[in-house]
Amino acid sequence: MNPTDERLHAGAKRTVYERAFSYFSPNWPWIATLVFLIGVSVGVGLLEAWPLAVLVDSVLTTEPKGGWLHGYFLAVLPEDKPGQIVGLVIIGLSLQIIGYSAWMVRMMINFYLNYWGTTRVRADLFGKLQRLDLGYHQSRPLGDSIYRLTTDAFGPWGVVDIMIGTSVAAVTLTVMTAILLSRSAPLTFAAYAVAPLILWSNWRFGMRIHQRALESKQIDADLTAHIQQAMSRVPLSQAFRREPFEFRRFEDAVARSVKALLRLNWQEQLYPLARDIILSIGGAIILGYGGWLVYHDQFLAPTPDGMTVGALIIFMDYLRKLWDPLKWLAEFFSKIRTFEAAARRVFFVLDEPEAIKDRPDAQPLPPRPRRLSFDHVSFAYRRDCPVLSDITATVAPGEMVAFVGPSGVGKSSLLKLMLRFHDPSRGAVRLDGLDIRRARLVDLRAHFAFVTQDNLVLPTSVAENIAYGRPSASNADIEDAAALAGATEFIDALPEGYDTVLSEGGANLSGGQRQRLAIARALVSQAPFLVLDEPTSALDPENELRLIDTLHRLKRRRTVLLVTHRLDSVVDCDQVFAMHAGRIVETGTHAQLLAQGGAYARLWRRQTDDKAARRAKRGAGAGRKGRDAKVATAEQEVAAKVYRTS
Numbered sequence: 001m002n003p004t005d006e007r008l009h010a011g012a013k014r015t016v017y018e019r020a021f022s023y024f025s026p027n028w029p030w031i032a033t034l035v036f037l038i039g040v041s042v043g044v045g046l047l048e049a050w051p052l053a054v055l056v057d058s059v060l061t062t063e064p065k066g067g068w069l070h071g072y073f074l075a076v077l078p079e080d081k082p083g084q085i086v087g088l089v090i091i092g093l094s095l096q097i098i099g100y101s102a103w104m105v106r107m108m109i110n111f112y113l114n115y116w117g118t119t120r121v122r123a124d125l126f127g128k129l130q131r132l133d134l135g136y137h138q139s140r141p142l143g144d145s146i147y148r149l150t151t152d153a154f155g156p157w158g159v160v161d162i163m164i165g166t167s168v169a170a171v172t173l174t175v176m177t178a179i180l181l182s183r184s185a186p187l188t189f190a191a192y193a194v195a196p197l198i199l200w201s202n203w204r205f206g207m208r209i210h211q212r213a214l215e216s217k218q219i220d221a222d223l224t225a226h227i228q229q230a231m232s233r234v235p236l237s238q239a240f241r242r243e244p245f246e247f248r249r250f251e252d253a254v255a256r257s258v259k260a261l262l263r264l265n266w267q268e269q270l271y272p273l274a275r276d277i278i279l280s281i282g283g284a285i286i287l288g289y290g291g292w293l294v295y296h297d298q299f300l301a302p303t304p305d306g307m308t309v310g311a312l313i314i315f316m317d318y319l320r321k322l323w324d325p326l327k328w329l330a331e332f333f334s335k336i337r338t339f340e341a342a343a344r345r346v347f348f349v350l351d352e353p354e355a356i357k358d359r360p361d362a363q364p365l366p367p368r369p370r371r372l373s374f375d376h377v378s379f380a381y382r383r384d385c386p387v388l389s390d391i392t393a394t395v396a397p398g399e400m401v402a403f404v405g406p407s408g409v410g411k412s413s414l415l416k417l418m419l420r421f422h423d424p425s426r427g428a429v430r431l432d433g434l435d436i437r438r439a440r441l442v443d444l445r446a447h448f449a450f451v452t453q454d455n456l457v458l459p460t461s462v463a464e465n466i467a468y469g470r471p472s473a474s475n476a477d478i479e480d481a482a483a484l485a486g487a488t489e490f491i492d493a494l495p496e497g498y499d500t501v502l503s504e505g506g507a508n509l510s511g512g513q514r515q516r517l518a519i520a521r522a523l524v525s526q527a528p529f530l531v532l533d534e535p536t537s538a539l540d541p542e543n544e545l546r547l548i549d550t551l552h553r554l555k556r557r558r559t560v561l562l563v564t565h566r567l568d569s570v571v572d573c574d575q576v577f578a579m580h581a582g583r584i585v586e587t588g589t590h591a592q593l594l595a596q597g598g599a600y601a602r603l604w605r606r607q608t609d610d611k612a613a614r615r616a617k618r619g620a621g622a623g624r625k626g627r628d629a630k631v632a633t634a635e636q637e638v639a640a641k642v643y644r645t646s
């Protein structure tokens with residue numbers, strides 16, 4: 001088991017906190033350094049005001065009045081007063097520099113831990129999302145997975161960060177309180193008089209700012225989605241003259257976003273105002289009460305361990321330093337809940353059972369021509385809604401077969417079962433008799449080059465698009481496959497030919513060009529099965545003919561499975577499976593099925609009648625014959641070149 005698998009395997013049994021920590025524990029030396037530096041920062045923060053206090057109480061006086069801590073300072077200082085002043089300046093400066101340096105290194109370690117730990121989270125999540133079956137992906141919006149990967153993936157670090165920050169806050173508060181109590185218990189209680197106000201304001205503003213920020217984020221996300229949708233339907237809105245309507249919707253969406261931002265900004269500005277007022281009240285209490293204590297202990301009734309000006313300085317400094325740890329404690333629950341929820345959304349996907357995966361005893365199945373059979377296969381996307389029922393069919397190696405039938409009878413679903421995008425609910429798909437669920441998934445899928453109806457185009461060069469399934473393909477292989485798919489002409493016309501980078505989704509190509517590219521991608525792969533789902537739906541008659549011709553010439557070298565509505569393409573197939581309502585209702589060659597006079601024959605007659613009527617209208621029959629002959633000759637040369645070795 002690799003480390004990722006181990007983490008995932010152990011995942012279900014552990015708490016969300018343990019799982020969050022496990023992503024950062026590989027960097028434990030950095031975590032240890034971070035904890036050490038936090039200790040340094042806390043120590044420096046607590047000592048910062050002491051050089052001034054020592055100066056006032058123990059250097060600029062005839063008799064030192066400070067407590068035990070003054071003793072440590074004086075021990076490292078020279079005997080003479082000027083030397084002591086210079087020494088305190090050096091200590092004060094050194095403390096500041098150490099404090100800033102520790103802070104800087106802490107921040108860098110924080111970033112380092114965050115980014116690398118979150119990269120591990122993302123790697124697990126991305127890998128899992130890639131393994132999850134189509135059923136999972138089709139049941140959720142695409143944006144959900146993107147949000148989990150981009151935003152929720154920071155949840156585990158948030159949990160760790162909050163835990164560390166709150167622990168530091170608790171330690172700081174404890175040490176600070178102990179020091180203050182050692183100087184003056186009444187003044188400590190006076191200083192803590194504002195603590196409830198600090199806690200309240202942190203809680204109140206923390207919650208409000210958090211809610212407003214979430215609200216604003218959601219409204220901004222809606223605005224982005226709105227703009228994206230509006231831009232994608234510009235042609236529609238122009239064609240139907242709906243621009244004013246679209247503009248009003250845009251204005252409304254922007255207005256909602258502005259209002260949400262202003263509500264957030266209002267809370268963000270109120271917060272520092274409240275903080276400064278509370279701190280001023282605290283400062284006033286300490287100055288008044290502490291000033292009186294100093295006056296009492298130093299002048300009215302001098303006492304050796306009484307309140308001093310230096311101690312008052314410490315109290316004033318610590319009062320400001322109370323804010324941060326109290327803020328951490330006040331916001332602990334709301335913040336940890338937010339990050340915990342994000343982490344849970346990540347772990348939820350990681351714990352999702354993988355419906356399609358290798359069995360522990362999965363067998364290797366080297367890709368080579370094999371007999372494919374559907375053995376009483378039934379399938380449903382939803383329990384109550386059967387899509388395929390008792391499908392039985394066998395395809396011998398090197399055959400070209402077609403599945404035909406009306407829309408929605410389950411032809412594409414049947415193809416998806418072969419690649420195990422889904423598993424049958426009953427029966428089995430077999431390769432050379434082996435249930436494909438018993439074969440290694442990676443081996444199984446290496447058997448098939450699949451052209452889906454979507455004709456996906458990647459935002460990369462034409463050559464990389466074609467070679468996607470076989471990155472080792474040479475330029476000659478790529479060009480030959482493009483020629484066979486009828487794509488050469490339009491690729492040569494692109495500004496940089498095969499190096500032209502295509503836009504997202506192939507937006508700068510026509511539907512037919514995208515389809516030819518997808519076909520070239522399948523042709524360049526060396527998979528023994530070519531599976532084509534409606535490969536000619538977007539092709540013009542010339543390219544359709546060219547493709548069918550190519551497929552026929554590949555017939556004995558590869559097994560070709562075709563789903564099509566165009567029966568012209570299936571005339572020379574070795575077998576045609578006519579489907580109806582999720583069942584194979586007729587099987588045979590084109591001629592046999594015509595002779596049967598069933599559903600296939602009726603469909604054929606309808607299509608040929610339609611076509612004859614159209615041809616008669618166009619009077620285009622004669623010209624086409626000559627063109628077809630030319631295409632066939634050119635194709636034969638190319639096909640011989642590419643596939644002589646395959």
Ligand SMILES: Nc1ncnc2c1ncn2[C@@H]1O[C@H](COP(=O)(O)OP(=O)(O)OP(=O)(O)O)[C@@H](O)[C@H]1O
Binds near residue numbers: 406412414
């Ligand atoms: N992911 C899915 N979830 C639920 N139902 C689905 C899903 N994909 C397809 N279906 C349903 O399964 C049935 C068969 O669909 P399929 O795409 O296999 O038909 P088809 O014969 O290939 O149709 P076409 O010729 O129009 O491509 C349809 O009723 C369809 O609505």
